Amino acid sequence: MLKRLYSDTNVLVQDIEFKPGLNIIYGKYSDSKEAKGINGIGKSSLVRLINYMFLGDNSEKEFNKSKYDFLRKENHNLFIEFEANGNNYIIKRNFNENKIIYFGKNSQTLAEFEKQELLQVLSTILFPEKDHETYYEGNRFRSLMQFFIKDDVQNKSRKDPTNFFSFTPNAVDKAIYNFYLMGFKTNSLINFKEISQEYKRYKEALKTSEDKLQADTGFSVEEYRSEKLKLEQKVKILEARIKTLDFKGSHKDLEEKLLKIISKINEKSKEYHSTSQRLKNIRESYEKSTELDTQQVQKIYNEVLQNFGTAIKKSLDEISGFKSEIIENRTKFLISREKKLNQSIDIIFTELSKLEESRTKLLSQLKEYGAFEKLENTYEELIQEKGLIERQNQVLIQIDEYNQILYDQEIVLSEVKRDISNDLHESVKLANELRTLFSEILYSALVVDENHTSGYYGLSQKRGKKTDLPFKIDIKVPKSGSLGQEDLKMISYDLMIFLNAIQNKRQLPDFLIHDGVFGNMSHKIMVNYLNYLNRKHLQLYKTKNFQYIVTFSEDEIEIPEFKKGLYGEFDFDFDFRKIIVLEDVPEKMLFKRNIEQ
Incomplete structure (x- = not known):
């Protein structure tokens, strides 16, 4: 006091x-x-x-x-x-x-x-x-x-x-604060907050990827899946056409060399893209959070903290220092890996350059023989179609991954919502005590008919969107709407929470x-x-x-x-x-x- x-x-x-x-x-x-x-x-x-x-x-x-x-x-x-x-x-x-x-x-x-x-x-x-x-x-x-x-x-x-x-505050944070003050369990609500926030982040990421696919191709995701089949069929036709092109005997050797080089270029291109992606992942990993939330860990040891003050935080700071040492070693390892990947990319790029030079020479020789215009056009069309499919496939793979994550999280959200509902069901005694206290407070101030039942506090289950809370808090006073009656609602709710905490000797x-x-x-x-x-x-x-x-x-x-x-x-x-x-x-x-x- x-x-x-x-x-x-x-x-x-x-x-x-x-x-x-x-x-x-x-x-x-x-x-x-x-x-x-x-x-x-x-x-x-x-x-x-x-x-x-x-x-x-x-x-x-x-x-x-x-x-x-x-x-x-x-x-x-x-x-x-x-x-x-x-x-x-x-x-x-x-x-x-x-x-x-x-x-x-x-x-x-x-x-x-x-x-x-x-x-x-x-x-x-x-x-x-x-x-x-x-x-x-x-x-x-x-x-x-x-x-x-x-x-x-x-x-x-x-x-x-x-x-x-x-x-x-957002709806979930507001519910957590009010549940805490009323004495209801909050652990399931806190879990719900964390999962629903992550769900919303992936939902936004999914929309970004879908919008990108639409902008690049002009198709929605499902439309593009059908269009992709057509593109893949076209690639097969172009590949078959290259294999069946008929050259005169004098051109056979050049043709075989060219096809081998084209095959090597395709292999090296895949290796280049794969290594580049690994390098990108390494660089992104630098940005991951490395903080240790000592305050959150302190919450778990609240009883210890009450007796030993901030001494526990010093121990946690030692843990933080140890973690920093691990992170420093991890960073050194990442730098080493980044260096090796950069070297690999340089080697691959050099090999690709040499292959492209060889391909260009062979193309020039065939042009001199006047026999390669058809092959050249077919090859360029093939490369263009394959590149288009590869780029959009990466976006499509990401969309599928996001959808799978969202499906999994929807299951977890449903389970946590069920936990919240079970917690409320188990706390029915507390809910009824709050209802009774609210009515006592409200009707101590009002003179109403004995049969008047329009003022109440209620906590009931509610169905809604996946990230909506599975309950609602209703507070009503008689003739609610006038300024004085709205103040009456605020005061009665505050006193209900406050006096309930006093009656139950809460700290x-x-x-x-x-x-x-x-x-x-x-x-x-x-x-x-x-x-x-x-x-x-x-x-x-x-x-x-x-x-x-x-x-x-x-x-x-x-x-x-x-x-x-x-x-x-x-x-x-x-x-x-x-x-x-x-x-x-x-x-x-x-x-x-x-x-x-």
Whole structure:
């Protein structure tokens, strides 16, 4: 849980002490004549500061804007204290030093970290899942934290409850993140992602080859297969014609020599093309990735990493060094092979040149006898047709190889889709718990008929294209379509995931921050929601404590005395739950000054 946000450079209007349960960041109108209006007093900036302290990219970009130059010029810093899994931690950041962050268990022993290094450490602390069936790949700390910390910009642009990101992920990545947070198995989904990406790459490569064949021949693949038979038959006819050409006796010797040379030229040409292809393969192999993803391997040893820190990474770096040595030896071998192949090609080319010279001499002699015009024309036509077939055959072979790979991958995709469906079937208890919790959250805020069933959360199987996910997530609230109802859908989905993680004691962040989400809702719904969360906290805090941090402006949440009968009343001390009160005069704004927007 969050404990304290403060600065030893006196940049904030006050230190912020966080509490278990509800935490309200409150914006109030003052009676001052200098009042500038309640927007811009620092409610959302406070949320962004928390995100900044947890290395959020968008918040860092925000505080790098020129209107916040005073943070750097005046050398301000910020500390955040938080607790996770029974341990206390502190992060310190200097606004004029974005690349270096200080981190430790107390302010006296803070160590210096580079950003990427600390991201890995924080990921291990806040997302230390040990379940090898429910995990996420790589260091996705920033992406996952976007679920737990959302500012007003992020909330306003959010149209889909499952898309809580500042970027637009593909459907499979989005499903992996949501499954991980909900507690469903993700291993089959991750396999599906890898295979479907490879399938799409081969699909694109196949289309490229088919388009090339069409452009070169004017035929589709199947049309060309028929046309190829005709071309091959034509080649046979030309070869037979050359063999049966009738020369006078004086030309027989020249004819036999010429046919032998032509045969040798054909053999050497095949050898030349074969050796050239081998050389091409050698050169392409230089470009293959030789990286060892130590971060991905670290994920497998998450438990070890939690106990031994980055020591495991040093061992992996030794493996990486060993692999580099192997790669260096492999490169030397490839260079040696490339050199030998180049020498072979030079020899073949020299031999071909000599054969062509001999062929040219024989052709000249036959022309002198006036007997070879027919043979020459036939031979040139034969060479042209054979070359055409050989070139297109290579494309056709590649197309057939791609098709075979795609057939095989379609089988694997079907098997992985079946695995995902089986995983969902085995997780029906969790799915029903989520459905029940979603309904509880939703109907705690709404007053509807007992028979009203139009709001629900659902996870159901779905058929579609080969690379489509085999399920869909449905989230519906009554009268969905109005702006307030869409916000209701987002809040209910977030709380479902968050409270489910708390109830099941999952090792995830135990705070959830919403900024500007209640602005379009009625007072009654807001009162009902906050009362529900307060009751839920009283129910669960002994199991696992949590914090719900939310921003409100005075006009959004204050209930006039004469309307309490209509809107209801808070069943907790509202003023006690305010962790900071910001007003619309500079000295009572977050940074004790008016920040020009």
